[in-house]
Amino acid sequence: MGGMHGFGRIEVEPDEPVFHADWEKRVFGAAMLAMGAGVANIDRFRHAIERLDPVEYLSAGYYGRWLGAFELLVREFRENGEQLESAEPGSIRSVVAPARFAPGDVVRARNLQPAGHTRLPGYARGKLGSIARVYPGFVLPDTNAHLRGENPQRVYAVRFDARELFGSGAEANACVHVDLFESYLEPGDG
Numbered sequence: 001m002g003g004m005h006g007f008g009r010i011e012v013e014p015d016e017p018v019f020h021a022d023w024e025k026r027v028f029g030a031a032m033l034a035m036g037a038g039v040a041n042i043d044r045f046r047h048a049i050e051r052l053d054p055v056e057y058l059s060a061g062y063y064g065r066w067l068g069a070f071e072l073l074v075r076e077f078r079e080n081g082e083q084l085e086s087a088e089p090g091s092i093r094s095v096v097a098p099a100r101f102a103p104g105d106v107v108r109a110r111n112l113q114p115a116g117h118t119r120l121p122g123y124a125r126g127k128l129g130s131i132a133r134v135y136p137g138f139v140l141p142d143t144n145a146h147l148r149g150e151n152p153q154r155v156y157a158v159r160f161d162a163r164e165l166f167g168s169g170a171e172a173n174a175c176v177h178v179d180l181f182e183s184y185l186e187p188g189d190g
Contacts, residue, residue, distance in 0.1 A: 024063040031070050040073045043145035047117035048072045099154050099182075105131045106188030107158060109180060117145035120184045127164050128188050132177055133157035140181055153182045 019025045034040055040048070048069035049057070056068055101107055111126040112118065119141045137152035144150055157177050162170035 019063075027063050027067045027070065031066055034070060034073065039077045041144055043117060043139070043141035044147070045069055045073065046141070047145040050117060097154075099134045099156075101131045101134070101156055101182075101185065101187075103131050103133065107131060107156075107185045108188045109158070109178075110184055110186055112184065114142060116142070118142050120180065121178060123165050124158075124160065124178050124180070127160055129158040129160040129164070129178075130188075131156050132159040135179070138181070140183070142181075142183075155179050155181055156185065158185070 019028070031045065035042065035045065049065050051072065052060070052065060052068045057065060060068055106128060107130065108128050109120065109124040109126065112120055114120075133156065135155040135157070138155050140151040140153050142151075156179070158180050160176050160178060162174035162176055163172070165176055
C-alpha cells in the first residue's frame with residue numbers, strides 16, 4: 001500500500017515482538033515449509049497477499065494476510081498441480097548483458113499497468129529520477145510470481161526528488177531512493 005494516503009498514522013509498538021501469538025509462529029512456519037517444498041516462491045506468495053479480498057487484507061493483520069495467502073496458494077497448488085523449480089530464495093543471479101544505465105543517468109520510471117504482481121510502485125510510475133547505484137542481477141518478481149521464468153535483470157537504486165513523487169506538499173530538498181528493475185526504466189528526457 002506504499003504511497004497510498006488516508007489510512008491514518010502507523011502506530012509503532014515499542015519493543016514489538018516478532019509474534020504476538022502462537023498461531024502466528026505456526027503460520028510463518030507453514031508458509032516457509034510450503035515455499036521450501038515448491039508450493040510457492042516468495043514472489044508468488046506476495047502476489048497471493050495482493051489478491052486477497054480488500055476487506056480481508058485490511059482487517060486480517062500481518063500474519064492473518066500470510067494465512068490467507070497460504071490458504072489461497074495451497075488451493076491453487078491442489079487445483080493446478082504446479083510444482084515450482086527449486087531455486088535459492090532471494091538469490092542473486094549473474095547477468096551477461098552490461099548495465100543499460102550508469103550512476104548519474106536521468107531515467108523515467110515507465111508508466112506500466114501490468115496485470116498481476118509487480119514491484120514497480122504506483123507512486124513512481126512516469127516520474128523522473130537519476131541512477132544512484134547499479135546492482136547485479138536479481139530474479140524479476142513480475143514473471144517469477146506467475147511461473148513465467150526468473151528473467152534476471154539488473155536493479156538500480158533510483159533517486160527521486162520527493163516533490164517529483166509527491167508534489168509540492170512534500171518536504172523541500174528531500175529525496176527518496178527506490179530500487180527498480182531495468183525493465184521498469186527508460187531514458188529520461190532531461
